[in-house]
Amino acid sequence: MADKIKFLLALLLVVAGVVGFYLLAEQPMILRVLSVLAGVSAGAAVAWFTEPGQRFYVFGGEAVTETKKVVWPSRKETLQTTGIVFAFVLVMAIMLWVTDKSLEWVLYDLVLGWKKL
Structure with a gap:
C-alpha cells in the first residue's frame, strides 16, 4: 500500500511540474522548462524509493551489462551490409x-486502347 501512495505522490x-509550466506562462521559457524538469525529477x-522503482534500477543495470556483452559489427561488416541493403x-x-x-501498357494500350500521344 505504501508503494501505491508513493507512486501517486510521484x-x-x-x-x-506540468501545471507549473502553464501557470508560468508570462515567465521566461527557461523557468517554465525548469518547472517541468523539477516535477519530473x-x-x-x-x-x-518504491520496491518497483528499485527493481527497475536493477533491470537497467542488467540491461547495461547485457549490452556490453554484444559483439558489435566492425566498420567493414557494417558498410558491406549497408551496401547490400542499398x-x-x-x-x-x-x-x-x-x-x-x-501493367500500364497492358491496361491502357492493349485493353482500353488509350494510346498515349
Whole structure:
C-alpha cells in the first residue's frame, strides 16, 4: 500500500511540474522548462524509493551489462551490409517500376486502347 501512495505522490509531482509550466506562462521559457524538469525529477526521486522503482534500477543495470556483452559489427561488416541493403532496394525499385510500366501498357494500350500521344 505504501508503494501505491508513493507512486501517486510521484505522479502528482510530475503533474504539478506540468501545471507549473502553464501557470508560468508570462515567465521566461527557461523557468517554465525548469518547472517541468523539477516535477519530473521530484517524481522520479519519490518513485525511486518504491520496491518497483528499485527493481527497475536493477533491470537497467542488467540491461547495461547485457549490452556490453554484444559483439558489435566492425566498420567493414557494417558498410558491406549497408551496401547490400542499398543494392536490394535499387533492384526492387527497378522491378516495381518495370512492373508498373508493364501493367500500364497492358491496361491502357492493349485493353482500353488509350494510346498515349
